[in-house]
Amino acid sequence: MPVESSVDLSSDLWRQVQPEAARRLMLAALDSFASRGYHATTTRHIATGAGMSPAALYVHFPSKAALLSEISRTGHELTLALVERAVSQGGDPVARMRALVEEFVAWHAERHTVARVVQYELDALPEEAHRVVADLRRRTEQVVRDAIADGVEEGSFDVPDVRTAALAVLSLGIDVARWYTVRTPKSPRTLGREYADLVLRMLGAKAA
Amino acid sequence: MPVESSVDLSSDLWRQVQPEAARRLMLAALDSFASRGYHATTTRHIATGAGMSPAALYVHFPSKAALLSEISRTGHELTLALVERAVSQGGDPVARMRALVEEFVAWHAERHTVARVVQYELDALPEEAHRVVADLRRRTEQVVRDAIADGVEEGSFDVPDVRTAALAVLSLGIDVARWYTVRTPKSPRTLGREYADLVLRMLGAKAA
Known part of the structure; x- marks a missing residue:
C-alpha cells in the first residue's frame, strides 16, 4: 500500500x-x-x-542521526512550550486543563507527521539526544501531573491516581498523531475541544 | 541508543x-x-x-510483506475477538465496557511488541492485506461504538458524540503499546482496571 x-x-x-x-x-x-x-x-x-x-x-548535519535528533528535540521543545503556555494563561484548574488538552490534541492532529516521527523513533536517537529528549518528556509529563494535582487540591478534580490520569491525558493527545490524516473531516481545533470535554469528565471535573 | x-x-x-x-x-x-x-x-x-x-x-512465506501481513492480520483478529468476547459476557453496559477496556488495555500492555508492529506498520501492508485489516479495524471500532451506544440508549452513559468517544477509548488502549515496557512497574491487568475506571468516568457512567 x-x-x-x-x-x-x-x-x-x-x-x-x-x-x-x-x-x-x-x-x-x-x-x-x-x-x-x-x-x-x-x-x-x-x-x-x-x-x-x-x-x-x-x-x-554530520549524520542522519543528527537530523533525527534535531527534529526530535525541537518537536519535544515545542510540545513542552505549548503545555506550559496553556497552563500559565490563568483561570481555574478546569480552564487550564481545558486549554492544555485543546492545544495538545490540536497540535498532534495538525502536525501528525512530525509528531509521529517524534513519538515513534525514540529508540533510534543517539545517547546524548535521548537524554535531552527524555528530560523534555519528563518535564512535559510533570506539567500535566501538576495541572491535575492542582485541580485535586483545589477540589475541582477527583482522580484515584494522578500519575495514571496524567498518562491517560497524554496518551489521548499523542495517539491522535497515529490516526489523524489530512482527510479526517474534523478539524484539529474541534477535535481538541471534544477531547478536552472527555478529559474533564475523566478527571471528575465538577464544572464539566 | x-x-x-x-x-x-x-x-x-x-x-x-x-x-x-x-x-x-x-x-x-x-x-x-x-x-x-x-x-x-x-x-x-x-x-x-x-x-x-x-x-x-x-x-x-513468499516475502517479508507476507510475514507482515500475517502478523498484522492475526493481531487484528485477536483484538477483534477480544473485544467481541468482552461485550458478549453479559452484564449491563457498564460491566461490558469495563470488561472491554480491561481486556483491550491489558492486551496492548502485555503484547506491546506485537501491538506496535500491528498499529504502526499499516502503511507498509500490501493492498490485499490492507483491505482485510481495514475491515477488521472497522469491525473492532463498531463493537466499541455499539457498546457505547447501548449504554447511552439504556441511560447508563451520557456522551456528546459516540464516534469521538469510541475513538478516545480505542486510543487510550492502543497508545499503551507505545509506552509500556517490561520494566513498567504496573501490571497489564492493574493498568487495565485503572483505565477502565477512567473510561467509565469519561463516558459519564452513572455507576462509576
Whole structure:
C-alpha cells in the first residue's frame, strides 16, 4: 500500500531554522523518516529530497542521526512550550486543563507527521539526544501531573491516581498523531475541544 | 541508543501456527520489525533470526510483506475477538465496557511488541492485506461504538458524540503499546482496571 500523502508540512515549520538549506534538509528528513521509516532512510534520500548533494548535507548535519535528533528535540521543545503556555494563561484548574488538552490534541492532529516521527523513533536517537529528549518528556509529563494535582487540591478534580490520569491525558493527545490524516473531516481545533470535554469528565471535573 | 530488550514474546504467541518453522519465522520477523523497523528489515535478517536459510524462509512465506501481513492480520483478529468476547459476557453496559477496556488495555500492555508492529506498520501492508485489516479495524471500532451506544440508549452513559468517544477509548488502549515496557512497574491487568475506571468516568457512567 503506498504511503498516503498526508503532508502536514505547512510552510511555517521550523521557520526559525537558519540557513534555509538546513531547514530544507530537516523537512526532507522528516518526509523520508515518516514514509520509509528512520532505519531505511539514507542520507542520500534526504539530500535528494532537499535537492542537494550528499556532500552538501554534511555541511549542515554530520549524520542522519543528527537530523533525527534535531527534529526530535525541537518537536519535544515545542510540545513542552505549548503545555506550559496553556497552563500559565490563568483561570481555574478546569480552564487550564481545558486549554492544555485543546492545544495538545490540536497540535498532534495538525502536525501528525512530525509528531509521529517524534513519538515513534525514540529508540533510534543517539545517547546524548535521548537524554535531552527524555528530560523534555519528563518535564512535559510533570506539567500535566501538576495541572491535575492542582485541580485535586483545589477540589475541582477527583482522580484515584494522578500519575495514571496524567498518562491517560497524554496518551489521548499523542495517539491522535497515529490516526489523524489530512482527510479526517474534523478539524484539529474541534477535535481538541471534544477531547478536552472527555478529559474533564475523566478527571471528575465538577464544572464539566 | 540501542533498542531496549522489551521482549514480550511469551512462548504461547502464535501457538496455533503450523509448522513450527513458520511460527519461528513470524517471531523472528516480529522481532526485527520491532527493533529495525519494517523497511530496514531484510528476509535475511528474518531467516537468520529464526536460525534458517533465506531459501528455507521462502518455503513458508513468499516475502517479508507476507510475514507482515500475517502478523498484522492475526493481531487484528485477536483484538477483534477480544473485544467481541468482552461485550458478549453479559452484564449491563457498564460491566461490558469495563470488561472491554480491561481486556483491550491489558492486551496492548502485555503484547506491546506485537501491538506496535500491528498499529504502526499499516502503511507498509500490501493492498490485499490492507483491505482485510481495514475491515477488521472497522469491525473492532463498531463493537466499541455499539457498546457505547447501548449504554447511552439504556441511560447508563451520557456522551456528546459516540464516534469521538469510541475513538478516545480505542486510543487510550492502543497508545499503551507505545509506552509500556517490561520494566513498567504496573501490571497489564492493574493498568487495565485503572483505565477502565477512567473510561467509565469519561463516558459519564452513572455507576462509576
